[in-house]
Amino acid sequence: MRLRKDKLWCLSISLLFLAACSTPKTPSATLLIHGGPIYTVDSTQAMVEAVATKDNKILFAGSLAEAKSYKNQDTRVIDLKGKTMTPGLIEGHGHFMGLGYNELNLDLLNTTSYQEIVDAVAEAVKTTEPGEWITGRGWHQSKWTEMPADTVKGFQTHHRLSEVSPDNPVYLRHASGHAGFANAKAMEIAGVQVMAKEGNTLEIEGGEVMLDALGRPTGIFNERAMTLITQHIPESTPEKNTKAFDLAVAACHRNGITGFHDAGIGRQNIALYEEMKAKDRMKVRLYAMLTGWDKELLNEWYENGPFVDPDNLLTIRSVKLNCDGALGSRGAWLLEAYTDRPGHFGHETLPMNFVKETALNGLQYGFQVCSHAIGDRANREILDRYETAFAELPDAANDHRFRIEHAQHLHPDDIPRFAELKVIPAMQAVHMSSDRPWAIDRLGEKRIKEGAYMWQDLLQSGVPIVNGTDVPVEPLNPIASFYASVSRKTLQGTPKGGYEPAQKMTRQQALRSYTLDAAYGAFEEDIKGSIEVGKLADFTIYTQDLMTVEEDEILDTEIAMTIFDGKVVYTK
Known part of the structure; x- marks a missing residue:
């Protein structure tokens, strides 16, 4: 009888053990985010209270009460404190490297006149060795508040630019990337001299060199004509x-x-x-x-x-x-x-x-x-x-x-x-x-x-x-x-x-x-683009709710935090 009871006891222990093993264990979250509007861009639930991630994947998106079940002592908790979160933008x-080089070279995006370009190049000349190229990007003549007196087909000519940079070749790309502006030194290196006796453009396949009334290059190279200059700029x-x-x-x-x-x-x-x-x-x-x-x-x-x-x-x-x-x-x-x-x-x-x-x-x-x-x-x-x-x-x-x-x-x-x-x-x-x-x-x-x-x-x-x-x-x-x-x-x-x-x-x-x-x-x-379980843990957090603020306040919105691959990579 005792042997039978022992067998039953062992069987009960085994069944309890098997039951314990078969009960799914709630995975623990690496990150838990809550405390502000979270827009998912998911058609099944447009907004959620909380998001939990495990390493670089989204583990849960839904109510805060449910999200807390994924939290343990190792979970990092981010309280949005009213800020707004969306999927990573x-x-x-x-143009990725153009973005990086714009921070290294002359950034002309905010220039509002030809004179500002000339001034920026003049400053660059002070710290550049003679013969070294000066490059930049971002000028746009249609966005200037004033135009120079001398223009050809609505574009400036190189003379004022060349005066401040006689010993440095200069090449400045248009904001669009579809035209370029060169000084005299750059055109000399490229062998671009008087190119026509009359007219003020020279068509080449897929582009043009703009010329003045005497057939001299104005410094503007449009579309594929840009290669006449760019082929001479040293590689990085x-x-x-x-x-x-x-x-x-x-x-x-x-x-x-x-x-x-x-x-x-x-x-x-x-x-x-x-x-x-x-x-x-x-x-x-x-x-x-x-x-x-x-x-x-x-x-x-x-x-x-x-x-x-x-x-x-x-x-x-x-x-x-x-x-x-x-x-x-x-x-x-x-x-x-x-x-x-x-x-x-x-x-x-x-x-x-x-x-x-x-x-x-x-x-x-x-x-x-x-x-x-x-x-x-x-x-x-x-x-x-x-x-x-x-x-x-x-x-x-x-x-x-x-x-x-x-x-x-x-x-x-x-x-x-x-x-x-x-x-x-x-x-x-x-x-x-x-x-x-x-x-x-x-x-x-x-x-x-x-x-x-x-x-x-x-x-x-x-x-x-x-x-x-x-x-x-x-x-x-x-x-x-x-x-x-x-x-x-x-x-x-x-x-x-x-x-x-x-x-x-x-x-x-x-x-x-x-x-x-x-x-x-x-x-x-x-794998991305919305906040859904299984997708990559990339998120953008904003200082205010750009989905509800007044239209004239949208531009006041700033990026408060960026989360990439489940890790915070930027905090304002």
Whole structure:
């Protein structure tokens, strides 16, 4: 009898042990965040009280009471104290190393006159050895408060710049990146002398050199003519590249950016990014587009196939094509001539047959194609080439997610084609804020109202919009782009009611364009872009609720904290 009782006792202990082992243990959170509005961009629950993360993944999103069950003595708790949190913001179109180099070289984004540029170069000359290049970026003649007395086709001439820098070659890129301004020394090194006896432009394939009435270069090099100068600028050093990379990462963190679509990189940047990742310095998620200028590079990648990073840090699966210029430099390719330059239609900077060829290769080898197009003709021509490629390879075009970068000015007939062809417009709302006051001079009122910055029409047609800043064309600040998205105003708050207000985004649309829709534009909506269990723990925290504050207070919003990969990487 005693033996039987002992067996029963052992059996009971075993059953209790098995029951204990089979009871799921609540995982412990690395991080618990609560105490303010948390917008998830998740359609099943738009807002939550708390978020718990485990290492670099989201463990829970919901009520604070439930979230506390994931907390133990090792969990770090962040009390928002009324501040607001969203998924980590994604810069949907920018130039990563351009961002870093803008902090190393002359930053001319805030200059308001030619004289300010001359003064900035004069200061740089004081600390630069004779013969050493001085470079910078950011000037935009259409944003100046005053124009110099001597201009050619609306642009300044080099003489005042050359006077303050006789012994240093100087090259200053336009804010758009589609024109450059060189001094006499730079043109001397490049061998650019008197280029024509009459007329004031010299057309070259895909660009132009502007000349004065005597046939002398004015210093302005538009579109592909820029290479006449840039090919002579010494390559950067590895040390400078690393410094620029680190500065770009830090700038992203300050601006709440955890993901970045890098719009066009070559071999040098690929090698640098791989090195930075290997050294654990890749603290932002890069979605990089191969530059279409290097056909040999493209062919190598076609042969090897895309690289989708299992660490979600550096993914290369797209190609960037530069198909026209910008409105500011009158390089955007238009169906009708510029209103303020009769007879001029802009520039086709890349042959359209190469767009079709690349589209077919993209479909065949698994690469997304992202084509720069600002003018209405460039947009139409690219949509035509995409459509032809989809028709030729229909089985490969099921989920192509081809993009048009900027899609800034569209013919009304082409607006519905984006949805019909499932082409994603990657548009930078802040361009409207900066460009709209003078863009009407380029296009005239009718074209502006019917086809420029058509956000709401595109959204209503059924396509997502990928937002961003095109940094360093514009500052990286996502708050400015968010404000432009919902207000259609300049950053000075004009005009009352906004430009073409029917095209405003709602705040929900604007937030989604910087998060989930941006992730979708990179095939990454399953791992980021919204606060959902299992997704990456990337978050942006703001000093106030940009979803509810008065419109005129949105620009007062600042980034309070950035969390990347489950770790706090920036605190204001």
